[in-house]
Amino acid sequence: MLRRAGPSLRHFLLERNSSAGHSSYSREAKMSRPVQARRLEGIDKNIWVEFVKLAATYSKVNLGQGFPDFPAPDFLREALTRTLSGGNHMLHQYTRAFGHPPLVKVLAQFFEKLLGRDLDPMTNVMVTVGAYQALFCCFQALVDEGDEVIIIEPFFDCYEPMVKMAGGTPVFVPLRPNPPKDGKLMSSADWQLDPAELASKFSERTKAIVLNSPNNPLGKVFSRGELELIAELCVKHDVLCISDEVYEWLVFDGKQHTRIASLQGMWERTVIIGSAGKTFSATGWKVGWVVGPDRLLQHLRTVHQNSVYHCATIAQEAVAQGFQRELMLYGKPESYFVQLPKELQQKRDWLVQSLDGVGMKPIIPEGTYFLVADISPFKSDVPDDPNSDEPYDSRFAKWMVKNKGLAAIPLSAFYSEAHKNNYTNFIRFCFAKEEATLKAASDILQKWKQEKTSS
Helix, strand or coil, X not given: CCCCCCCCHHHHHHHHHHHHCCHHHHCCCCCCCCCCCHHHCCCCCCHHHHHHHHHXXXXXXXXXXXXXXXXXXXXXXXXXXXXXXXXXXXXXXXXXXXXXXXXXXXHHHHHHHHHCCCCCCCXXXXXXXXXXXXXXXXXXHHCCCCCEEEEEECCCCCHHHHHHXXXXXXXXXXXXXXXXXXXXXCXXXXXXXXXXXXXXXXXXXXXXXXXXXXXXXXXXXXXXXXXXXXXXXXXXXXCEEEEECXXXXXXXXXXXXXXXXXXXCCHHHEEEEEEHHHHCCCHHXXXXXXXXXXXXXXXXXXXXHXXXXXXXXXXXXXXXXXXXXXXXXXXXXXXXXXXXXXXXXXXXXXXXXXHHHHCCCEEEXXXXXXXXXXXXXXXXXXXXXXXXXXXXXXXXXXXXXXXXXXXXXXXXXXXXXXXXXXXXXXXXXXXXXXXXXXXXXXXXXXXXXXXXXXX
C-alpha cells in the first residue's frame, strides 16, 4: 500500500493556526456590497408576523387570523387516515409535479360543471402549495417589468408585494362605501366600485387586474353586473384577470357566486385560484390550485417547476377523495359545500349581534370568514395621536389585544400606503370559530361596554 509523502493537510492547518494565534478565524469578515435584492425593498414588513405574535402573547380570544378553530369534516380526516395507513406506499413518494392525477381529474370534472365547458385536467388545472403559491406563480409568470396591475381596495395584503417582486406596478382602485339612509346596518354590498374611476385605471400599460370575490376583508360578493363591468374593460383593453376565488363556497343569504371566467370573452384571459384550506376548513394542509386556459397555465407551470416543483402527495390524495365525495353530492343537502355556508352564516349572525349590541357597528358580509366593524364609538378608549404615523385602527387593535385580550386585524392593513389612512375606523374579525370562542368574544365585548357605561 502506497502512502503519500510529506505532512498531511490536517497537520499543516494545525501548525498554521497555532502560529497565527487563530487571528485569521477570529476576525469577522464583513461584506461591503449590498446583500438584499432590490426587488425586496419596501416589502419586508408583514402584518401577520406582528399581529400573530401579539395574539399569541396577549389574546384570550383570537378573532384575528383567518382560520377555523373547529375541525375539518370527518370525511376529509378519514380520507387522510386511509391514505396514510393504506397499502399504497407510492403515496409517500413524489407524484406528478403539476398535480396528483386523481386531484386534477376531479377538479376538472367539478369546474366543467361550474364553468359549463370541457377541461383537460393535465393542461387546464395545476395544483399549488395553497392559494398563496398560486398567486405567486401568476405574478411571476404573467407580469413583466413596467407592467401595471390593477388591485381593488381593500385587498388581501400579499397582492401588492407580489406584484412589486415581479417588477410590476400596482395601480389601486377603491371600493367606496355607500351607507344606507334608513339606519340599517351597512352590508358589504354597499361598498362599490365607481365605474368611471375603474375605467380610468386601465391603460396601454395595464397587464392584469386582480379580482377577489368573495372579498377578504369585506366579505363582499361581486354582483354579476359588477363582474360584467370588469369583464368589459378587460376585453376592451386586452387585460388578464387573476381571479382569487378561495371563498367561492362561503356565500350567505341565498347569494350566488358568479365566476368571471364564465362571462363572455373572459375564459381565455382568466386564471381562477382556489384553496382546499378554505373549501374544506383545513388551512394547514396548504393545497391550492389554478384553473385556466393552457396558454396561460403553461407559463405558471414554468414558475412552479423552477420553484416549489411538487406539492405533498398525501394531502393531494385526501383532497381528491374529498372532492370525489362532493361531486357525487353536488347540490344536495348533505353536501359539505351546502352545509358549511349555513353553519358559517349562523356564526356570522352571532358575531353581528354581539358587536351591534355593544355599539361596534358591523358591516354585514355576504361571504367569507370575515366581517369588518366600525370602532368609532370606542375611540375615547384609545385617543388619537396626531404625532403618530401609525394608522389609528392599527394602534386600536394593538391596544385591544393587550388590554382586553381580544385579537382582530386593522382594516388599514388591506390598503396601499397612499390610502391606508382613509379607512382607519374599522377592524376585521374572523367568525369561522367554535361557538365557545364566539361566546368568549361576546363576553369580552359586554364587559367592555359595562366598563364604559360605569366610567
